[in-house]
Amino acid sequence: MKKILVPTDLSPNAGNAVRYALNFCKNFPSELVFLHATHPMLDLPDSSLEFYDPIVFQDEKEQLSYVSNNLKQIFEEEKVDIENLKYSIELRIGFAADEIVLTAKHLNCDLIVMGTQGASGLSKLFIGSVTYSVIKKTEVPVLAIPSDYPYKEIDKIVFATDYEGISNKHVLAPLFDIANSFDSKVLMFHAIEAKEPIAAYIEELQVWKTEKNFHHIKHTNSIATCEDVTQGILEFADENHASIIAMIPHSYNFFTNLVHKSKTKEIALESKVPLLVLC
Numbered sequence: 001m002k003k004i005l006v007p008t009d010l011s012p013n014a015g016n017a018v019r020y021a022l023n024f025c026k027n028f029p030s031e032l033v034f035l036h037a038t039h040p041m042l043d044l045p046d047s048s049l050e051f052y053d054p055i056v057f058q059d060e061k062e063q064l065s066y067v068s069n070n071l072k073q074i075f076e077e078e079k080v081d082i083e084n085l086k087y088s089i090e091l092r093i094g095f096a097a098d099e100i101v102l103t104a105k106h107l108n109c110d111l112i113v114m115g116t117q118g119a120s121g122l123s124k125l126f127i128g129s130v131t132y133s134v135i136k137k138t139e140v141p142v143l144a145i146p147s148d149y150p151y152k153e154i155d156k157i158v159f160a161t162d163y164e165g166i167s168n169k170h171v172l173a174p175l176f177d178i179a180n181s182f183d184s185k186v187l188m189f190h191a192i193e194a195k196e197p198i199a200a201y202i203e204e205l206q207v208w209k210t211e212k213n214f215h216h217i218k219h220t221n222s223i224a225t226c227e228d229v230t231q232g233i234l235e236f237a238d239e240n241h242a243s244i245i246a247m248i249p250h251s252y253n254f255f256t257n258l259v260h261k262s263k264t265k266e267i268a269l270e271s272k273v274p275l276l277v278l279c
Contacts (some may be wrong), residue, residue: 001028001177005109006236007035007100007130010070013147017115018071022078022085024113025141025150027181032087033107036067037099058149063091097133104140111174112142114130135249135277141174142277143244149272154182155245157276160233161248167213171278175246178276179217186219187240194225197255237273246276 006021008014014213049168075082090107092099104112116131123205131144166172179186188210210221226232237245 001025001030001110001174003033003107003109004028004120005032005033005035005100005104005107005112006028006068007037007096007112007114008071009096010067011036011115013115014069014209015074015145015177016149018074019078019227020145020149020151021113022075022080024154028177030086030110031091032085032086033103033109034067034071035090035092035100035103036063037092037094037096038063039093039095045079051238059176060091061117064089067091068108070104083105097130100130100272101138101140102135104138109140112138112140114142114144116146131167136169139279142275144277146272149274152243154178154184156187156240156242157184157246158187158189158237158242158273159246160236162190163210164248165174166210166248169213171248172213175276175278178244184193184243186246187212187236187242188219188221190221190235191229191236192223192225193229194227234273242273244274244276246278256278 004025005016005023008018025032039192054068060150071087071089072082075085076182090103100112103109112134114131114134116129131142133146159174159175174272175186178184208220222236224232224236226235235246
């Protein structure tokens with residue numbers, strides 16, 4: 001991973017994602033690009049109120065200094081060797097999700113590391129958040145960091161999958177890069193709703209597809225039935241003390257189901273595990 005985009009709105013939650021990215025990239029010779037997007041001023045009809053980001057009215061030099069000082073404070077707290085840290089700061093005016101997607105594409109970033117805006121639990125993470133908007137729109141993998149999750153060495157990655165799309169080496173590249181760089185074990189997990197029986201051919205398909213594409217990294221295969229797929233994934237990750245949950249959303253159709261389920265708000269398991277979305 002040569003270039004990692006780290007959006008920051010200077011909030012404590014974003015600061016936690018910055019800290020995670022700084023520690024994460026110690027295993028990669030990466031350039032960090034810190035992005036601060038300020039919302040344009042909005043005039044509301046029939047109202048004298050105006051909503052804006054305060055620093056949008058400062059000139060560019062002042063904005064840059066404001067963001068830079070915030071980041072350098074974090075660098076000092078994390079004891080980062082600034083002289084050897086390759087990083088840059090990008091300032092944009094626009095809505096955060098759109099600017100993150102555009103900047104990641106324009107700068108050819110390999111990964112986006114961002115916070116979840118103070119949300120806890122996967123159910124809250126994907127309801128109207130900037131993070132979910134980015135995930136829906138971007139073609140760049142996203143590593144979403146819960147607001148109170150401290151950086152930990154990545155030793156176990158739960159890869160929740162239905163085994164579709166796992167032959168796409170381009171999509172899987174970030175997962176392989178992370179697993180190899182951290183010497184992590186990938187725990188393949190296929191959750192099936194209880195009403196669907198586990199057929200023998202599914203387990204055989206697991207082994208065949210997995211061994212064909214995952215032979216070069218440490219991995220295991222697990223399959224289980226559960227009343228709720230989302231809950232099953234989170235419980236499996238928790239039971240195995242996973243450092244990251246990884247998914248291919250377009251294959252697994254996880255995000256679509258999560259957002260549209262009527263009991264979405266009930267899925268509040270308060271997961272604190274970072275989520276790697278493979279695009």
